[in-house]
Amino acid sequence: MTGTTSSPTARIPLRTAVIVGSTREGRTGESIARWFAGRAAQDERLTVDLVDLARYDLPRRLPRRPTLPMRELTATIDRAEAFVLVTPEYNHGYPASLKQAIDVGCDEWFAKPVGFVAYGTGGHGTRAVEQLRLVFAALHVVTVPDVVSFDLADGTLHDGRPRDGERTDVAVRRMLRQLTWWAEALREAHAARPYVA
Ligand SMILES: Cc1cc2nc3c(=O)[nH]c(=O)nc-3n(C[C@H](O)[C@H](O)[C@H](O)COP(=O)(O)O)c2cc1C
Numbered sequence: 232m233t234g235t236t237s238s239p240t241a242r243i244p245l246r247t248a249v250i251v252g253s254t255r256e257g258r259t260g261e262s263i264a265r266w267f268a269g270r271a272a273q274d275e276r277l278t279v280d281l282v283d284l285a286r287y288d289l290p291r292r293l294p295r296r297p298t299l300p301m302r303e304l305t306a307t308i309d310r311a312e313a314f315v316l317v318t319p320e321y322n323h324g325y326p327a328s329l330k331q332a333i334d335v336g337c338d339e340w341f342a343k344p345v346g347f348v349a350y351g352t353g354g355h356g357t358r359a360v361e362q363l364r365l366v367f368a369a370l371h372v373v374t375v376p377d378v379v380s381f382d383l384a385d386g387t388l389h390d391g392r393p394r395d396g397e398r399t400d401v402a403v404r405r406m407l408r409q410l411t412w413w414a415e416a417l418r419e420a421h422a423a424r425p426y427v428a
Contacts, residue, residue: 244278245414248311252318252329254285262391264317267348276411284332301335309339313414318359320351325359340370342426344413346406348379355380375409
């Protein structure tokens with residue numbers, strides 16, 4: 232079934248945070264995230280904010296009181312209405328940097344949608360994504376089913392940009408369609424009544 236948008240709030244672009252999940256030195260993730268953020272910014276339903284976890288000096292040990300970078304990251308999560316996590320696969324899971332960033336927030340994540348851009352070497356990063364779905368269930372997050380994924384070993388990416396134009400673009404459009412549907416629906420729901428966990 233196709234739908235038409237009737238809500239006036241649907242015309243205000245959705246504040247979408249594209250999160251660079253890897254903070255590893257020499258990481259590939261930054262260029263993939265920059266490509267994806269540029270591609271997503273072409274979508275007039277979105278305003279895109281690139282959130283690079285490497286820029287936040289998050290403490291190695293969780294302190295009793297949040298540090299300034301923790302508060303800044305939490306505020307960034309709070310402002311966003313939708314997220315796209317750009318995640319590598321590390322040992323069949325997702326990187327610790329991403330878990331740390333997720334754990335910094337709590338109700339700032341609640342009742343918002345998350346999409347994924349995933350990659351690995353030999354794998355496509357999908358095992359990282361499936362683990363993240365479990366984690367986000369604890370945070371009342373809707374994770375969208377379709378994933379934009381890459382295997383770095385097969386040469387599809389060059390300098391973080393896909394070479395296979397149309398195939399990747401179909402995957403991006405599908406994921407963004409699901410993400411924006413949920414983000415618009417949840418924006419309206421949040422406006423109608425507060426989310427009570
Ligand atoms: C600690 C570590 C574990 C990895 N484990 C996997 C893995 O299980 N599956 C996979 O497909 N690639 C794996 N890789 C390859 C990474 O996906 C690849 O190096 C990628 O570039 C990492 O993302 P990044 O460069 O943005 O940090 C691993 C890489 C590292 C550093």
